[in-house]
Amino acid sequence: DVKVTQSSRYLVKRTGEKVFLECVQDMDHENMFWYRQDPGLGLRLIYFSYDVKMKEKGDIPEGYSVSREKKERFSLILESASTNQTSMYLCASSPPGGGYGYTFGSGTRLTVV
Amino acid sequence: KNEVEQSPQNLTAQEGEFITINCSYSVGISALHWLQQHPGGGIVSLFMLSSGKKKHGRLIATINIQEKHSSLHITASHPRDSAVYICAVRAGNQFYFGTGTSLTVIP
Numbered sequence: 124d125v126k127v128t129q130s131s132r133y134l135v136k137r138t139g140e141k142v143f144l145e146c147v148q149d150m151d152h153e154n155m156f157w158y159r160q161d162p163g164l165g166l167r168l169i170y171f172s173y174d175v176k177m178k179e180k181g182d183i184p185e186g187y188s189v190s191r192e193k194k195e196r197f198s199l200i201l202e203s204a205s206t207n208q209t210s211m212y213l214c215a216s217s218p219p220g221g222g223y224g225y226t227f228g229s230g231t232r233l234t235v236v
Numbered sequence: 237k238n239e240v241e242q243s244p245q246n247l248t249a250q251e252g253e254f255i256t257i258n259c260s261y262s263v264g265i266s267a268l269h270w271l272q273q274h275p276g277g278g279i280v281s282l283f284m285l286s287s288g289k290k291k292h293g294r295l296i297a298t299i300n301i302q303e304k305h306s307s308l309h310i311t312a313s314h315p316r317d318s319a320v321y322i323c324a325v326r327a328g329n330q331f332y333f334g335t336g337t338s339l340t341v342i343p
Contacts, residue, residue, distance in 0.1 A: 156331075164335065230279075
Protein backbone atom coordinates (compact mmCIF):
# COMPACT_ATOMS: atom_id res chain seq x y z
CA ASP A 124 0.00 0.00 0.00
CA VAL A 125 1.67 3.16 -1.22
CA LYS A 126 1.97 5.99 1.21
CA VAL A 127 2.76 9.62 1.68
CA THR A 128 3.24 10.28 5.37
CA GLN A 129 3.18 13.69 7.00
CA SER A 130 4.77 13.79 10.42
CA SER A 131 2.04 15.69 12.28
CA ARG A 132 -1.74 15.87 11.90
CA TYR A 133 -2.15 18.92 14.11
CA LEU A 134 0.42 21.52 15.09
CA VAL A 135 0.20 24.71 17.12
CA LYS A 136 3.09 27.15 16.94
CA ARG A 137 3.79 30.69 18.13
CA THR A 138 4.34 33.67 15.87
CA GLY A 139 8.00 33.97 14.95
CA GLU A 140 8.86 30.31 15.52
CA LYS A 141 10.68 28.32 12.85
CA VAL A 142 8.42 25.43 11.83
CA PHE A 143 9.34 22.23 10.04
CA LEU A 144 6.73 20.11 8.27
CA GLU A 145 8.02 16.73 7.18
CA CYS A 146 6.78 14.53 4.36
CA VAL A 147 8.01 11.05 3.50
CA GLN A 148 6.94 8.84 0.59
CA ASP A 149 7.72 5.18 0.06
CA MET A 150 6.95 4.95 -3.66
CA ASP A 151 10.34 6.03 -5.01
CA HIS A 152 8.63 8.98 -6.68
CA GLU A 153 10.75 11.69 -8.26
CA ASN A 154 8.23 14.49 -7.85
CA MET A 155 7.11 15.91 -4.52
CA PHE A 156 4.88 18.88 -3.80
CA TRP A 157 3.74 21.07 -0.90
CA TYR A 158 0.32 22.71 -1.01
CA ARG A 159 -1.71 24.73 1.39
CA GLN A 160 -5.48 24.58 1.42
CA ASP A 161 -7.67 27.44 2.60
CA PRO A 162 -11.47 27.80 2.52
CA GLY A 163 -12.63 29.32 -0.75
CA LEU A 164 -9.13 29.28 -2.24
CA GLY A 165 -8.66 25.59 -2.87
CA LEU A 166 -5.24 24.03 -3.06
CA ARG A 167 -2.33 26.33 -3.82
CA LEU A 168 1.16 25.15 -4.68
CA ILE A 169 3.94 26.42 -2.41
CA TYR A 170 7.00 24.55 -3.69
CA PHE A 171 7.77 21.43 -5.64
CA SER A 172 10.76 19.27 -6.33
CA TYR A 173 11.57 17.06 -9.31
CA ASP A 174 14.68 15.51 -7.89
CA VAL A 175 16.95 15.35 -4.89
CA LYS A 176 18.39 18.74 -3.97
CA MET A 177 16.20 20.36 -6.59
CA LYS A 178 13.34 22.77 -5.84
CA GLU A 179 11.07 25.10 -7.74
CA LYS A 180 8.80 27.84 -6.47
CA GLY A 181 5.10 27.37 -6.82
CA ASP A 182 2.41 30.02 -6.72
CA ILE A 183 2.86 31.21 -3.12
CA PRO A 184 6.46 30.57 -1.96
CA GLU A 185 6.82 33.71 0.15
CA GLY A 186 7.57 32.94 3.77
CA TYR A 187 8.44 29.32 3.03
CA SER A 188 11.47 27.30 2.05
CA VAL A 189 11.98 23.61 1.34
CA SER A 190 14.62 20.96 1.62
CA ARG A 191 15.03 17.72 -0.28
CA GLU A 192 18.23 15.99 0.79
CA LYS A 193 16.89 12.49 0.10
CA LYS A 194 14.50 11.28 -2.57
CA GLU A 195 11.89 10.08 -0.12
CA ARG A 196 11.76 13.17 2.10
CA PHE A 197 10.55 16.68 1.31
CA SER A 198 10.46 19.21 4.13
CA LEU A 199 8.57 22.49 4.23
CA ILE A 200 10.06 25.18 6.44
CA LEU A 201 8.31 28.26 7.75
CA GLU A 202 11.23 30.53 8.54
CA SER A 203 9.28 32.76 10.93
CA ALA A 204 5.70 31.61 11.38
CA SER A 205 2.95 34.19 11.07
CA THR A 206 -0.76 33.98 11.78
CA ASN A 207 -1.59 34.16 8.06
CA GLN A 208 0.22 30.86 7.65
CA THR A 209 -2.47 29.12 9.70
CA SER A 210 -3.73 26.57 7.19
CA MET A 211 -3.99 22.94 6.15
CA TYR A 212 -0.73 21.81 4.55
CA LEU A 213 -0.76 18.89 2.15
CA CYS A 214 2.17 17.01 0.71
CA ALA A 215 1.91 14.98 -2.50
CA SER A 216 4.18 12.89 -4.67
CA SER A 217 4.06 11.53 -8.19
CA PRO A 218 6.25 9.67 -10.66
CA PRO A 219 7.55 11.63 -13.67
CA GLY A 220 4.61 12.71 -15.83
CA GLY A 221 2.10 12.47 -13.00
CA GLY A 222 -0.58 9.93 -13.73
CA TYR A 223 -2.26 7.68 -11.21
CA GLY A 224 0.71 7.92 -8.91
CA TYR A 225 -0.28 11.37 -7.73
CA THR A 226 -0.75 10.60 -4.04
CA PHE A 227 -1.49 12.95 -1.18
CA GLY A 228 -0.58 12.75 2.47
CA SER A 229 -3.26 13.12 5.12
CA GLY A 230 -2.43 16.75 5.81
CA THR A 231 -1.11 18.84 8.68
CA ARG A 232 -3.41 21.42 10.21
CA LEU A 233 -1.12 24.20 11.43
CA THR A 234 -2.33 26.92 13.74
CA VAL A 235 -0.05 29.88 14.40
CA VAL A 236 -0.97 31.86 17.50
CA LYS B 237 -9.31 34.33 -12.71
CA ASN B 238 -9.47 30.65 -11.92
CA GLU B 239 -8.12 28.19 -14.44
CA VAL B 240 -10.46 25.52 -13.03
CA GLU B 241 -14.09 26.14 -12.09
CA GLN B 242 -16.27 23.63 -10.32
CA SER B 243 -20.00 23.55 -9.80
CA PRO B 244 -21.86 23.35 -7.60
CA GLN B 245 -19.84 24.53 -4.59
CA ASN B 246 -22.13 22.74 -2.17
CA LEU B 247 -24.48 19.86 -2.79
CA THR B 248 -26.89 18.02 -0.51
CA ALA B 249 -28.52 14.83 -1.73
CA GLN B 250 -30.74 12.09 -0.39
CA GLU B 251 -29.28 8.64 -0.18
CA GLY B 252 -29.76 6.83 -3.47
CA GLU B 253 -29.78 9.92 -5.66
CA PHE B 254 -27.68 10.26 -8.80
CA ILE B 255 -25.13 13.05 -8.37
CA THR B 256 -23.20 15.09 -10.92
CA ILE B 257 -20.33 17.45 -10.21
CA ASN B 258 -18.99 19.57 -13.04
CA CYS B 259 -15.55 20.92 -13.83
CA SER B 260 -14.58 23.41 -16.53
CA TYR B 261 -11.05 24.51 -17.27
CA SER B 262 -9.44 27.15 -19.43
CA VAL B 263 -5.92 25.83 -20.02
CA GLY B 264 -4.57 23.18 -22.34
CA ILE B 265 -4.15 20.04 -20.31
CA SER B 266 -2.38 16.71 -20.47
CA ALA B 267 -4.58 15.13 -17.79
CA LEU B 268 -7.45 15.83 -15.43
CA HIS B 269 -7.76 14.37 -11.95
CA TRP B 270 -10.74 13.94 -9.69
CA LEU B 271 -9.78 13.92 -6.01
CA GLN B 272 -11.80 13.10 -2.91
CA GLN B 273 -11.11 14.74 0.44
CA HIS B 274 -12.79 13.38 3.57
CA PRO B 275 -13.43 15.53 6.66
CA GLY B 276 -10.20 14.39 8.26
CA GLY B 277 -8.30 16.12 5.49
CA GLY B 278 -6.67 13.26 3.61
CA ILE B 279 -7.00 13.33 -0.17
CA VAL B 280 -7.43 10.32 -2.42
CA SER B 281 -7.04 10.32 -6.18
CA LEU B 282 -10.20 8.87 -7.73
CA PHE B 283 -9.51 9.18 -11.44
CA MET B 284 -7.02 10.45 -13.92
CA LEU B 285 -8.47 11.17 -17.37
CA SER B 286 -7.04 12.35 -20.63
CA SER B 287 -10.01 11.36 -22.80
CA GLY B 288 -13.34 9.58 -22.76
CA LYS B 289 -14.79 7.97 -19.68
CA LYS B 290 -13.71 5.89 -16.70
CA LYS B 291 -15.75 3.91 -14.20
CA HIS B 292 -14.87 2.63 -10.76
CA GLY B 293 -17.68 1.08 -8.77
CA ARG B 294 -20.43 3.67 -8.44
CA LEU B 295 -18.21 6.48 -9.69
CA ILE B 296 -18.03 7.56 -13.31
CA ALA B 297 -15.84 10.31 -14.71
CA THR B 298 -16.09 11.76 -18.20
CA ILE B 299 -14.09 14.37 -20.05
CA ASN B 300 -14.73 16.34 -23.23
CA ILE B 301 -11.41 17.76 -24.35
CA GLN B 302 -12.91 19.97 -27.08
CA GLU B 303 -15.32 21.60 -24.62
CA LYS B 304 -12.76 21.65 -21.77
CA HIS B 305 -15.23 20.05 -19.43
CA SER B 306 -15.37 17.06 -17.13
CA SER B 307 -18.08 15.55 -14.97
CA LEU B 308 -17.97 13.24 -11.98
CA HIS B 309 -21.07 11.14 -11.46
CA ILE B 310 -22.01 9.12 -8.40
CA THR B 311 -24.75 6.56 -8.84
CA ALA B 312 -26.86 5.33 -5.91
CA SER B 313 -25.24 7.83 -3.55
CA HIS B 314 -24.53 6.81 0.04
CA PRO B 315 -23.73 8.82 3.18
CA ARG B 316 -20.15 7.56 3.05
CA ASP B 317 -19.79 9.48 -0.24
CA SER B 318 -19.99 12.70 1.80
CA ALA B 319 -16.73 14.49 1.11
CA VAL B 320 -15.20 17.34 -0.83
CA TYR B 321 -14.55 16.49 -4.47
CA ILE B 322 -11.78 18.41 -6.17
CA CYS B 323 -11.04 18.72 -9.86
CA ALA B 324 -7.39 19.22 -10.79
CA VAL B 325 -5.81 19.64 -14.20
CA ARG B 326 -2.23 19.15 -15.25
CA ALA B 327 -0.87 21.60 -17.80
CA GLY B 328 2.78 20.98 -18.48
CA ASN B 329 4.49 20.98 -15.12
CA GLN B 330 1.69 22.90 -13.44
CA PHE B 331 -1.31 21.63 -11.54
CA TYR B 332 -4.41 23.82 -11.23
CA PHE B 333 -7.11 23.01 -8.71
CA GLY B 334 -10.78 23.81 -8.42
CA THR B 335 -12.00 25.03 -5.04
CA GLY B 336 -13.94 21.83 -4.52
CA THR B 337 -17.54 20.67 -4.25
CA SER B 338 -18.73 19.80 -0.77
CA LEU B 339 -21.14 16.87 -0.99
CA THR B 340 -23.40 15.78 1.86
CA VAL B 341 -25.52 12.67 1.39
CA ILE B 342 -28.38 12.38 3.89
CA PRO B 343 -29.64 8.94 4.92
